[in-house]
Amino acid sequence: MAPRYRVDAPSMRPLRVLLLAGGPSAEREISIASGRAVRDALRLAGHTVSICDPLDETIAHIHAEWFDVAFIALHGRYGEDGTVQEQLDAVGLPYTGSGPLASALAFDKSRAKIRFRKHQVPTPAWSPIRQGDSPEIWQAAARQLGLPVVAKPDRQGSSIGVGFALSIEDVPTVGAAALRFDVTGLLEQAISGEEWTVPLLDEECLPPIRIGTARAFFDYEAKYLCNETAYEFPADVPASQVDRILITAQQAVQALGCTGLSRVDLRVDPSGQPWVLEVNTIPGLTDHSLSPKSAAHAGIDFPEFCTLLCERALQTAGRPASGPHIRPALTPQRHVIPIRK
Numbered sequence: 001m002a003p004r005y006r007v008d009a010p011s012m013r014p015l016r017v018l019l020l021a022g023g024p025s026a027e028r029e030i031s032i033a034s035g036r037a038v039r040d041a042l043r044l045a046g047h048t049v050s051i052c053d054p055l056d057e058t059i060a061h062i063h064a065e066w067f068d069v070a071f072i073a074l075h076g077r078y079g080e081d082g083t084v085q086e087q088l089d090a091v092g093l094p095y096t097g098s099g100p101l102a103s104a105l106a107f108d109k110s111r112a113k114i115r116f117r118k119h120q121v122p123t124p125a126w127s128p129i130r131q132g133d134s135p136e137i138w139q140a141a142a143r144q145l146g147l148p149v150v151a152k153p154d155r156q157g158s159s160i161g162v163g164f165a166l167s168i169e170d171v172p173t174v175g176a177a178a179l180r181f182d183v184t185g186l187l188e189q190a191i192s193g194e195e196w197t198v199p200l201l202d203e204e205c206l207p208p209i210r211i212g213t214a215r216a217f218f219d220y221e222a223k224y225l226c227n228e229t230a231y232e233f234p235a236d237v238p239a240s241q242v243d244r245i246l247i248t249a250q251q252a253v254q255a256l257g258c259t260g261l262s263r264v265d266l267r268v269d270p271s272g273q274p275w276v277l278e279v280n281t282i283p284g285l286t287d288h289s290l291s292p293k294s295a296a297h298a299g300i301d302f303p304e305f306c307t308l309l310c311e312r313a314l315q316t317a318g319r320p321a322s323g324p325h326i327r328p329a330l331t332p333q334r335h336v337i338p339i340r341k
Contacts, residue, residue, distance in 0.1 A: 022053030025076025094317035135172035
């Protein structure tokens with residue numbers, strides 16, 4: 001049976017946090033919104049927060065000795081693909097979330113699915129697509145998978161570029177739309193059933209959420225703009241079914257080697273079989289985001305949740321999460337903070 005939402009309380013030691021938000025990706029505005037929410041939560045918890053937008057200041061120029069930990073709220077390319085993680089490793093600053101390899105694997109949908117298959121994690125069948133392929137190649141792949149199919153760019157988040165093809169004539173259109181955002185992508189077998197998501201702290205599951213939307217799927221608008229999207233912690237689902245979902249989510253993060261906060265998105269078909277769609281290593285932290293909703297349902301408020309993520313980062317780096325400061329008591333007096341109230 002999967003563990004049921006047992007998360008240690010944070011020590012609440014005041015930390016000096018470098019919050020990374022903004023960045024160069026197509027998800028910049030979402031990252032800024034996440035950054036604002038995290039900034040307010042960490043300050044409410046008593047931590048000192050300095051915010052850096054990598055568009056304005058490079059990580060190599062950061063005074064790492066000023067900080068205990070970096071909190072990464074960068075979504076999309078650069079933030080989720082392992083790049084900023086490598087840069088933080090180079091300057092010796094612990095950071096929230098997964099390391100470079102797990103981040104890169106999770107961010108590349110095709111590579112993640114290869115890993116899932118290797119580790120017997122159930123994931124929908126797929127076929128790669130590339131810029132320069134003829135529409136006939138994509139249509140042949142869709143016929144082999146069976147309609148309907150979903151087209152996705154390999155390296156993009158927040159459902160950007162994702163589209164459904166209900167007929168064989170739709171395939172060239174949705175394939176081209178996906179490849180506007182990357183040179184490679186995939187056609188994936190569409191799984192009928194329910195949409196679920198499971199946030200995890202390392203391999204500890206937080207309460208899973210069943211998502212209801214009137215849209216064709218949980219797309220960008222449903223995620224961030226639509227107030228009608230339903231987020232449920234259903235009490236009518238048998239415990240055995242919930243455990244099946246949780247265990248599948250754990251298997252997915254284990255296959256990729258994720259640490260810290262991650263979120264596994266799944267479809268559960270009418271037979272009760274969960275299918276992993278993807279793993280997000282830096283899930284959103286806005287007022288519409290799923291991980292804070294799940295943590296709140298488990299009794300963890302947002303300031304406590306953000307503190308937990310910082311302390312998990314210190315533990316992963318082998319540094320104490322309690323006791324006196326581990327760095328010299330220097331308070332940064334200057335830092336570019338473009339994310340303002």
